[in-house]
Amino acid sequence: MTLFHIFGSPSSIDRDILVFVDTLPELEASKTLAKQLARTIQAHFKDAKPPNINFGILDNGVITKTLKGIPDETNNAILATYGFHPQPHQLAVTRPVVRDLDAKNQRVARVILSFYSRTTHREGVTQALRGDFNAKCAMLSQLDFSVPIDFGKQAASEVEIYKSIAFQLGQSLALAEGVELYTKEDIGSHFPLFGAALRREPITPECRQALENAKQRFLNINFT
Structure with a gap:
């Protein structure tokens, strides 16, 4: 099962998605993987918002690495905006971190x-x-x-x-x-x-x- 969270502005025209992985893929490989996952993820939703998929590593309830963006920002953004979106999975991020x-x-x-x-x-x-x-x-x-x-x-x-x-x-x-x-x-x-x-x-x-x-x-x- 692929664990992922939706996050970001409630009025966003696309869907920001963080997929949790054990190891971050290389950039080119991530594009292929994102395309493969997009259809499976989209099946959870009724609208046609385009997915914007990123990858991250979760360690003891905290996002420690992300392929794109800043881990601490992504961690706290998910905590702050998780409730604005339909979520197929329970919140896996457990606490905020100090911003860099x-x-x-x-x-x-x-x-x-x-x-x-x-x-x-x-x-x-x-x-x-x-x-x-x-x-x-x-x-x-x-x-x-x-x-x-x-x-x-x-x-x-x-x-x-x-x-x-x-x-x-x-x-x-x-x-x-x-x-x-x-x-x-x-x-x-x-x-x-x-x-x-x-x-x-x-x-x-x-x-x-x-x-x-x-x-x-x-x-x-x-x-x-």
């Missing part, structure tokens, strides 16, 4: 810069992604979220990109205040001006400026 703010900030910088890898900033972004955290922050400081930009040909649409940027920045800034946020609804309540981005609506100038201001706050906290 440094790891979160590293991820935020990496995720955001990756979206700019096919823009006119491509060369600088590529170098920054190979560098340390300060290099990534230095590159972020050169980007202006308040100005529209062509993201080029990407798997994600513009509204998906801005949704991800708002989500990541919102989580990071709140975590710096000691607040853990794991849903679009909670982030939107904490940062109301992120609303359009989080709802995947066309981005307004006000929302763009709010994201730029948030990026500056992120840099003021982290960039030395």
Whole structure:
């Protein structure tokens, strides 16, 4: 039997799934395994939400490793949002863990810069992604979220990109205040001006400026 949990925002248009495994698969192997599991997992549900499958290792009730993302974030996100979703399996995560703010900030910088890898900033972004955290922050400081930009040909649409940027920045800034946020609804309540981005609506100038201001706050906290 495959043990898995659904987690994330109750209004999510896809279904975030963590499948528990004994050993994390390699990235390419994980894609094949995810496709194999998707049909079996989908049989538990009546809707057609696309599954977004990740893999993790559980040790004594705590998620210690994940293929994608941050283990401590995934652990606490499941605890916080398990009840929002139909669950074929009883909750296997037994306790929250202390969040790793440094790891979160590293991820935020990496995720955001990756979206700019096919823009006119491509060369600088590529170098920054190979560098340390300060290099990534230095590159972020050169980007202006308040100005529209062509993201080029990407798997994600513009509204998906801005949704991800708002989500990541919102989580990071709140975590710096000691607040853990794991849903679009909670982030939107904490940062109301992120609303359009989080709802995947066309981005307004006000929302763009709010994201730029948030990026500056992120840099003021982290960039030395």
